Amino acid sequence: MKLLTHNMLTSNIIKGVTKGFPLQIAATDIKVTEVDFNPDFISRMISKVEWPALCEAAESIGHLGDLPKELDPDYEKNEEFLKKAHHVLLEVEIKEGELICPETGRKFPVTNGIPNMLLNEDEVGK
Amino acid sequence: MASGKRPEHKGPPELFYNDEEARKYTSNSRMIEIQQQMSERAIELLALPEDQPCFILDIGCGSGLSGECLSDQGHMWLGIDISQHMLDVAVEREIEGDLLMGDMGWGMPFRPGTFDGVISISALQWLCNADKKFHSPPKRMYKFFSTLYASMSRGTRAVFQLYPENSEQLELLTMQAMKAGFTGGLVVDFPNSTKSKKMFLCLFAGGPSQVLPKGLGTSSNEMVNKIAYSGTRDRIKERRGKHPKKSRDWVMEKKERARHQGKKVGPDSKYTGRKRKVTF
Numbered sequence: 246m247k248l249l250t251h252n253m254l255t256s257n258i259i260k261g262v263t264k265g266f267p268l269q270i271a272a273t274d275i276k277v278t279e280v281d282f283n284p285d286f287i288s289r290m291i292s293k294v295e296w297p298a299l300c301e302a303a304e305s306i307g308h309l310g311d312l313p314k315e316l317d318p319d320y321e322k323n324e325e326f327l328k329k330a331h332h333v334l335l336e337v338e339i340k341e342g343e344l345i346c347p348e349t350g351r352k353f354p355v356t357n358g359i360p361n362m363l364l365n366e367d368e369v370g371k
Numbered sequence: 372m373a374s375g376k377r378p379e380h381k382g383p384p385e386l387f388y389n390d391e392e393a394r395k396y397t398s399n400s401r402m403i404e405i406q407q408q409m410s411e412r413a414i415e416l417l418a419l420p421e422d423q424p425c426f427i428l429d430i431g432c433g434s435g436l437s438g439e440c441l442s443d444q445g446h447m448w449l450g451i452d453i454s455q456h457m458l459d460v461a462v463e464r465e466i467e468g469d470l471l472m473g474d475m476g477w478g479m480p481f482r483p484g485t486f487d488g489v490i491s492i493s494a495l496q497w498l499c500n501a502d503k504k505f506h507s508p509p510k511r512m513y514k515f516f517s518t519l520y521a522s523m524s525r526g527t528r529a530v531f532q533l534y535p536e537n538s539e540q541l542e543l544l545t546m547q548a549m550k551a552g553f554t555g556g557l558v559v560d561f562p563n564s565t566k567s568k569k570m571f572l573c574l575f576a577g578g579p580s581q582v583l584p585k586g587l588g589t590s591s592n593e594m595v596n597k598i599a600y601s602g603t604r605d606r607i608k609e610r611r612g613k614h615p616k617k618s619r620d621w622v623m624e625k626k627e628r629a630r631h632q633g634k635k636v637g638p639d640s641k642y643t644g645r646k647r648k649v650t651f
């Protein structure tokens with residue numbers, strides 16, 4: 246799971262959970278892979294990303310690097326900034342670990358890079 | 372399709388799509404070609420802004436065949452599927468998208484406005500079945516469509532290629548989608564051909580009103596489409612048993628042959644046999 250996905254993922258499908266965001270990450274295996282840099286895509290995604298949650302997530306797994314915690318208001322023109330965002334959003338991947346619902350503490354296992362968001366019958370909201 | 376043969380009747384999807392079934396999605400070249408053709412058509416129906424890399428959700432992504440078509444067109448995608456085996460095959464195939472295991476009937480677990488488009492190939496009909504005692508298909512459909520609607524950017528589209536069992540299923544799906552806020556409807560390609568008829572539920576998530584695209588082989592240009600279509604059928608027939616032209620397997624075979632002939636051949640990598648991306 247990439248941190249981009251993490252930034253979009255919620256646990257609000259659980260009964261009673263209102264926001265379910267951001268999920269806490271407990272990672273046991275992290276992999277960094279190289280992904281083609283596409284400044285247009287990163288710019289567009291930054292407009293959707295919850296920046297503080299991204300920084301918090303990256304920091305919690307020790308991969309914040311030198312990504313500024315303040316979003317540069319001119320990020321679209323700042324290639325260096327976009328490259329750092331690209332790295333954190335797309336190149337850092339959680340391979341094994343758990344995601345934890347901030348409201349209920351429910352744990353979602355991550356195996357082989359895939360978070361398991363399946364619920365039990367009694368957890369499903371109406 | 373005879374009722375006894377429908378995969379949805381053989382058991383719940385997480386069991387039906389076992390390792391053996393998942394393997395077909397990497398080894399059966401005819402099946403791969405069909406899934407990819409439908410994926411390309413679904414992406415076309417999304418009518419994404421030109422030359423803009425988008426973030427797309429692929430529902431029932433399976434082994435990532437549909438996702439690869441998105442990657443080829445320069446988009447980033449997130450796939451969700453209920454079958455561990457299908458997802459494991461996707462990881463094995465080194466797809467560029469990201470993956471989640473989840474059941475669409477329990478809702479889409481994403482923040483509002485996340486996606487620029489949604490595709491789903493040959494998966495939605497699974498939602499019409501009650502695989503567990505406590506499953507209520509209409510409720511699961513509504514839950515699915517309403518959470519999906521919220522997770523999409525306003526004015527974007529969700530396109531589902533599906534195999535409904537009967538018109539009641541189709542009506543129920545459409546009704547629940549509309550109740551959840553979507554507009555749009557059904558696009559049928561080649562409606563007069565039993566073999567190549569394909570259905571796409573094409574849904575619009577708010578925004579300015581949009582016109583439902585026309586199905587192929589339906590309008591005044593029917594002749595043109597028919598001819599174009601029969602061309603592809605012959606091509607498929609001709610290559611049956613061989614790997615589809617330009618596919619990874621086809622390229623690998625060709626390279627192997629060249630190596631045997633002592634020719635100089637580039638090393639194989641995960642990019643072998645890939646379409647070149649449009650550069651942005």
Ligand SMILES: C[S@@+](CC[C@H](N)C(=O)[O-])C[C@H]1O[C@@H](n2cnc3c(N)ncnc32)[C@H](O)[C@@H]1O
Pocket residue numbers: 384385388396406430431432433434435436437451452453454457473474475476491492493494497498
């Ligand atoms: C015919 S396969 C198609 C896979 C892929 N879209 C393709 O075109 O190659 C249907 C897929 O839908 C998935 N599926 C079925 N029911 C589902 C559900 N309730 N939630 C998520 N995925 C589901 C299956 O696991 C399977 O991978």
